[in-house]
Amino acid sequence: MARMRGKRLKGRPLRRYALFVALAGLFGILLLQTSPRLRSMIDPARTVAADQLASSARPGLWDRITGTSAREARIRELEAEVRELTRYRQVAxxxxxxxxxxxxxxxxxxxxxxxGVTARITSETNGPFREAILVNAGAMQGVEEGAYAENEGGLVGRVVQLGERSARVLLVTDFNSRVPVMGEASGMRAILYGDRDDLGSLTDLPEKGDFILGERVLTSGEGGIFPRGIVVGEVVRRGGDQRVIFSMNRAPGGFVRLMPSMKIPRPEDFPVEEPADETETAASDETESGASNPGAP
Known part of the structure; x- marks a missing residue:
């Protein structure tokens, strides 16, 4: 019993000292928060500690190996893009x-x-054209003769051969393709065809005026093959000549959208028919006038 009582008496001073140290620490923290002089002395050390913590939080070798840092960077990039697109959406x-x-x-x-009809692209190697593709949609899926193909970048081509379940699309990058185009800013008209260097060439240019470098090239709608206003490419200068970079190459993918051609019918194809009652009334009026004047010529 005496030994137990002695141990308790020895433990009490330690508890008192710990309580005193805790109270002194709290009092010191209060002084640091309220005293500007002490705060200015501790701020440099606090800044160094914060820099060390920030450097330790940077992606290390393991994060680079596992791809965690790349995924986090991609997530931040996508979040910034979503915020920008949200602003554009409100404006639109x-x-x-x-x-x-x-x-x-x-x-x-x-x-x-x-x-339109969305179709998957299958490449063609032994076809009649140098730049052409096959798509897995035809007349059974609602594709019409003369339809044009587009993707997210712009105009891709037009349907030159239609089957029941597939179609052949002649690309705008082919030499045999002829697309009436115009400049979005300048309004200049020309005919665009493909070349072997994956750039478009312009022909039938007017004598006066020229395209503006960097402006977009759109379909003009002349000839009724393509509707007006589809993006085809962008004007650049190569070797002293104005060429066109095709926009379809900026959105590579395995699908295209087949849209029917917007041909405006001629008035004589659908003439306006006169109502039958008005025709009969005019004929009866002529008969009555002839009966009342029999001697009239």
Whole structure:
């Protein structure tokens, strides 16, 4: 019993010392937070410690091997892109509403809605054209003769041969392809055809004026083969000549969208028929006038 009592008496001073040290530490922390002089003395050490912690948090060798750092960088890049696209989305919505209001005010006849067919691309090696592709969609899927193909980048080509379950598309990069185009900013008109260096060449240029370097080249809609306003490429200068970089190559993928050609019918194809009652009324009026004047010539 005496030994146990002695151990308890020895343990009490240690507890008192620990309590005193804790109270002194709390008091010191309060002084550091309230005293500007002490804070200015400790700030350099705090900055060094924060820099050490930040450097230790950087991706190490193991993160690079496992690909964790690359995935985190890609996630940050995608988040920044989403924020930027969100701003563009709001601008596009407001511009679409404004355009719709202007069209209603001017009573503009808009383009009729069309539905296309998405098809998978299969390469062709022994075909009749140098630059052509086969797609796994044909007449059974609703593809029409003369339809044009596009992807996310722009115009791809047009259907030159149609089958029941497949179609052959002549690419705009082929030499045999002829696309009526115009400059988006300059308004210049020309005919675009493909060449062997994967760049487009312009022919039938007007005598005056020229395309602007860097402007986009769009389909002009002349001839009724392609609708107006499809992006084809961008004007660049190569070897002293103006060439066109095809936009379809900027969005490589295994699918294209086949859209029906927007041909405007001629008025004589669908003439306006006069109502039958008006024709009969005019004939009866002529008969009555002839009966009332029998001597008239």
């Amino acid at each position: 919505i407001s511009m679409a509403a404004r355009l719709e209001a202007y069209e209603d005010m001017l009573n503009i006849m808009g383009e009729p809605p069309v539905r």
